[in-house]
Amino acid sequence: MLTLQNVAFKYETSQPFDIPDIHLDAGGELLILGKSGSGKTTILNIIAGLLQPQKGTVTVNGVDLYSLSGSKLDKFRGSNIGIIFQKPHILSALSVEENLKIANYFVSGKGDQNEQILKNLGIWEKRKQRVQTLSEGEAQRVSIARALANQPKLILADEPTASLDDENAAKVIKLLQHQASQFQAALVIVTHDQRVKNHIANQLTVGGAR
Ligand SMILES: Nc1ncnc2c1ncn2[C@@H]1O[C@H](COP(=O)(O)OP(=O)(O)OP(=O)(O)O)[C@@H](O)[C@H]1O
Numbered sequence: 001m002l003t004l005q006n007v008a009f010k011y012e013t014s015q016p017f018d019i020p021d022i023h024l025d026a027g028g029e030l031l032i033l034g035k036s037g038s039g040k041t042t043i044l045n046i047i048a049g050l051l052q053p054q055k056g057t058v059t060v061n062g063v064d065l066y067s068l069s070g071s072k073l074d075k076f077r078g079s080n081i082g083i084i085f086q087k088p089h090i091l092s093a094l095s096v097e098e099n100l101k102i103a104n105y106f107v108s109g110k111g112d113q114n115e116q117i118l119k120n121l122g123i124w125e126k127r128k129q130r131v132q133t134l135s136e137g138e139a140q141r142v143s144i145a146r147a148l149a150n151q152p153k154l155i156l157a158d159e160p161t162a163s164l165d166d167e168n169a170a171k172v173i174k175l176l177q178h179q180a181s182q183f184q185a186a187l188v189i190v191t192h193d194q195r196v197k198n199h200i201a202n203q204l205t206v207g208g209a210r
Pocket residue numbers: 011012013014034035036037038039040041042043192
């Protein structure tokens with residue numbers, strides 16, 4: 001489902017990052033740990049097709065991401081990769097269900113699972129509410145729902161528990177795992193939150209720039 005091979009990356013002003021090879025099957029889970037600034041978000045962006053490495057290949061669902069042209073890559077990402085960003089990328093003036101429909105809009109024919117996803121995440125009753133009227137935890141579940149709206153084959157989550165208490169942090173990880181297993185998706189979580197460690201056995205730690 002996901003492979004990273006011989007990937008090398010550096011920002012213009014930084015040292016190169018140590019980026020391990022990764023192989024993850026459908027339904028597999030991976031936790032990427034590392035201190036703040038160690039390059040976790042950078043690696044996630046490379047996996048998401050948002051940041052082209054200087055070297056190496058990233059394949060998702062058998063497709064070499066960076067061999068795709070810009071618009072093809074955007075379309076591929078929209079149908080195959082669900083990203084839960086560190087800072088929620090949801091539109092707070094729109095309702096919960098409108099946020100999901102926008103994601104569906106970019107991938108024609110999807111959207112049939114929206115009701116189930118919102119129910120699983122416990123926000124179906126709030127679907128008509130504008131996101132700005134929700135609590136932080138609810139808004140975060142909307143961003144998870146939106147990432148799942150097109151039943152991606154690969155789910156990427158950047159620090160999904162950062163602003164949550166222990167109980168809700170555990171809940172969010174379980175929800176992500178449950179959703180991933182329901183769609184047989186691969187799940188990659190990056191975090192420096194040690195609490196997440198107990199929930200996912202397959203782990204790697206990144207050390208940052210050399
Ligand atoms: N666009 C950029 N240009 C130059 N340097 C960058 C850029 N983005 C990030 N960096 C640097 O690369 C390093 C890794 O950043 P990154 O955001 O990947 O770390 P992180 O492990 O996700 O950190 P955190 O846990 O704090 O979110 C940092 O030193 C950061 O300052």
